[in-house]
Amino acid sequence: MAKKSIKLSSTSKNNIVTYAILAAIFIFVEVWTATGNISSLFKGLLVPLCTYAILAVSLNLVVGILGDLSLGHAGFMCVGAYTGAFFSVLFKNSEGPEWLRFVIALLLGGIVAGIFGLLIAIPVLRLKGDYLAIVTLAFGEIIKNIVNLLYVGVDSKGLHISLTNSANLNLEPDGRMIIKGALGITGTPNDSNFVVGFILLVITVIVSLNLINSRTGRAVMSIRDNRIAAQSIGINIAKYKLIIFTISAFFAGIAGVLYAHNINSLTATTKNFGYNMSIMILVFVVLGGIGSTRGSFIAAMILTALPEMLRSVGDYRMLIYALLLIIMMIANNNEKIRSFEKRISLKKLIKTKKENRGGNV
Amino acid sequence: MKNLKKVLAVVMAVALIATCFAACGEKDDNANTGNSGEAVIKIGGSGPLTGDYAQYGNGVKNGAQLAVDEINAAGGINGIKLELDIQDDEADAEKAVNAYNNLIDWGMKISLGSVTSGSCIAFQGKALADNMFVLTPSATAVEAIDGDNAFRVCFSDPNQGVASADYIADNNVAQKVAVIYDSSNAYSQGIYEKFAAEAKVKGLEIVTAQAFTNDTKTDFSAQLQAVKSSGAELLFLPIYYSEASLIFAQAKSAGVDVKYFGCDGLDGILTIPNFDISLAEGVMLLTPFSATATDEYTVNFVKKYSEKYGTDTMNQFAADAYDAIYIIKAAMEKANITADMSSSDICDALKTAMTQITVNGVTGTDIKWGADGEPTKAPKAVVIKDGAYQAL
Incomplete structure (x- = not known):
């Protein structure tokens, strides 16, 4: 008994690896930026990378842990983005520190999105599989269409809201429009940066991992694995579904706020808040391995950066991107490649070394 | 077959990494001179x-x-x-x-x-x-x-909306105007709003304003029926040409008989493949460019x-x-x-x-x-x- 190693459970080991990867990404980016080698393109991509990583990690809670197929994640992001941007534009010229305004915007965006998550979870409690997917899909589309009709202005009398057009707001001459229907919100302050985005990503990962490894997480996974069995041992399915939907929507909302404060024009189009985006986020989760937090954010980062890095090939950009996506999906599911990965994995190498030395593990 | 996949995956991975580096390397280009040293x-x-x-x-x-x-x-x-x-x-x-x-x-x-x-x-x-x-x-x-x-x-959106209303009113093209616009599109909505405001000033009557969204841009029968029953003489279309082409076709089969007026978004309607251009006969539009100008x-x-x-x-x-x-x-x-x-x-x-x-x-x-x-x-x-x- 010369050596006494601390025994870690496999989940703890796994989590440590996840945090180590996050730390490595952060250090890499900081060093890259500090040495000045980073291109403008990448510098501009840092916040979107964090945004989509947060979205993927939060969707993983619903798809991977709860086992429900949700196609409305972009809807929650949209709610968060509009709430956060609305708040920031409203208080843009007021006194007080900028960071405080941004923190409030983040919280507000998250909370409002969380409330929407709760609301959508109530009707979907009875649904599963395809039916649930359809309801969430519809939710996302409804949100997108409603914000496109929304006109909000502010003057000395307070807020004016209309769902038809800006003339109906009856703003006073000194009033200003904040949400301009399909034109959305313009002039959102540029508060997002990589450090904030990364901190939010780390918080999302910590919450996600701790949730998965908690009593709640195990209960949720038991629902995923066998709903009837879970019910029979007294697990309150409704409660756990609500919890997961709300938390997932909360973080999607935060990602939305981050997104809205990175560009100064916020519009709800099919491209950014439609089902295309919801499916894109789902692709991140599926490619990263359903249920894997680590995989989710890594896949999100790779797939967000990929089409931008392919800009050098010009017109063939999206074609190559699609091809790579197909190949990655196939390769990820290929047994041969999986076994090959296992053979060259670090753990195995260490193990064989120790075995060769004749030591005990 | 499995081997082929593996080889393919490796090749694509290498290609991907190569493009990354290719993209990074480009920024060292001298910004002020071309290949042959010219400014x-x-x-x-x-x-x-x-x-x-x-x-x-x-x-x-x-x-x-x-x-x-x-x-x-x-x-x-x-x-x-x-x-x-x-x-x-x-x-x-x-x-x-x-x-x-x-x-x-x-x-x-x-x-x-x-x-x-x-x-x-x-x-x-x-x-x-x-x-x-x-x-x-x-x-x-x-x-x-x-x-x-x-x-x-x-021209800006407000500019086009105002110019359209002015043109229709000043040239006595019509008195009763119906509008179909895309409420999910900033361009369309922007023009419509200014058009409506200017129409009021010029004494044009907007008898109906029908909206559609990006998700419902294929079937316009409901909007066209509303236009038909409103008794409009002219239909103002501040939208893009792809939707307009459908409106023209569906209006004909629904028996809607009005004049059409559009903005620069309608430009391109004559080059849509398989579009029966006789449907667009008589359509008026504001556009800065006309290929047949002399x-x-x-x-x-x-x-x-x-x-x-x-x-x-x-x-x-x-x-x-x-x-x-x-x-x-x-x-x-x-x-x-x-x-x-x-x-x-x-x-x-x-x-x-x-x-x-x-x-x-x-x-x-x-x-x-x-x-x-x-x-x-x-x-x-x-x-x-x-x-x-x-x-x-």
Whole structure:
């Protein structure tokens, strides 16, 4: 008994690896930026990378842990983005520190999105599989269409809201429009940066991992694995579904706020808040391995950066991107490649070394 | 088979890594000189080269390239050659920011902004922070040129709405007007609102205003029935041509008999494949560009463009972009721009020069700019007759 190693459970080991990867990404980016080698393109991509990583990690809670197929994640992001941007534009010229305004915007965006998550979870409690997917899909589309009709202005009398057009707001001459229907919100302050985005990503990962490894997480996974069995041992399915939907929507909302404060024009189009985006986020989760937090954010980062890095090939950009996506999906599911990965994995190498030395593990 | 997959995966992975490095390596290019050591100024912009609005992006790309090639062939601007790069932004604001950053890495000194409004607002947000000159050919939203560094070639949304209402009222085209617009589209909604306000001033009666969204842009029977029962004499369509073509076809089968009036979004309707152009007979539209016009600028542009790129994307976007490059040329000559100036210095010089120049081009004559970036030129109205535009 010369050596006494601390025994870690496999989940703890796994989590440590996840945090180590996050730390490595952060250090890499900081060093890259500090040495000045980073291109403008990448510098501009840092916040979107964090945004989509947060979205993927939060969707993983619903798809991977709860086992429900949700196609409305972009809807929650949209709610968060509009709430956060609305708040920031409203208080843009007021006194007080900028960071405080941004923190409030983040919280507000998250909370409002969380409330929407709760609301959508109530009707979907009875649904599963395809039916649930359809309801969430519809939710996302409804949100997108409603914000496109929304006109909000502010003057000395307070807020004016209309769902038809800006003339109906009856703003006073000194009033200003904040949400301009399909034109959305313009002039959102540029508060997002990589450090904030990364901190939010780390918080999302910590919450996600701790949730998965908690009593709640195990209960949720038991629902995923066998709903009837879970019910029979007294697990309150409704409660756990609500919890997961709300938390997932909360973080999607935060990602939305981050997104809205990175560009100064916020519009709800099919491209950014439609089902295309919801499916894109789902692709991140599926490619990263359903249920894997680590995989989710890594896949999100790779797939967000990929089409931008392919800009050098010009017109063939999206074609190559699609091809790579197909190949990655196939390769990820290929047994041969999986076994090959296992053979060259670090753990195995260490193990064989120790075995060769004749030591005990 | 399995082996093949493995090999393929490895090959693609290597290709991917290679492209990453290729992309990173490009930024070391010397920004001020071309391959042969001549002085070069790089002009960049972004637009939808893929996706739903690809016609617009490609029109701008080709139109601008045509002008750049002409200028370079004639010896450049005071000896400076131009280089052009239009990046794909898929008409998405976030992608436009990425495109902007990519162009900065490439060494862009002057920009054409973005083709579509939402993208251009985001593009302009970055450009304003960097003090980069922006002259957008076609972004019509008022906010797209917010800031003193930005100008545009086309009319703004409010401008088009007001001009349309004025035209209809002043020429007694109709009294009772119905509108079908896309409420999920900033362009369409912007024009509609100003049109409605101006119509009130001019005494036009808007009998019904029907909306559709991007998700419901295939079946217009409900809107057309409302138009039919409203007793409108004229249907105002501040929308894009792809939806308009469906409206024309469905209106005919529904027996709606009204005059049609549209804005520059309808431009391109005659080049839709398999569209029965007899349906568009008699449609009036405001457009800065008409391929059948006989002034020397248009004749020259149409001839050269169709020789090089065909007529598929020969629309007002191409014409705007073609003019944009010549406007930049005029401003550069006025401000005596040299290739070694920084983009910020160029911007400061150009924004003063822009308010002093007067340009004749394909999309208008005697075009002048105010410090707010809006062009002053007479709107052109055309009517579709025998399958071609004819000046009204």
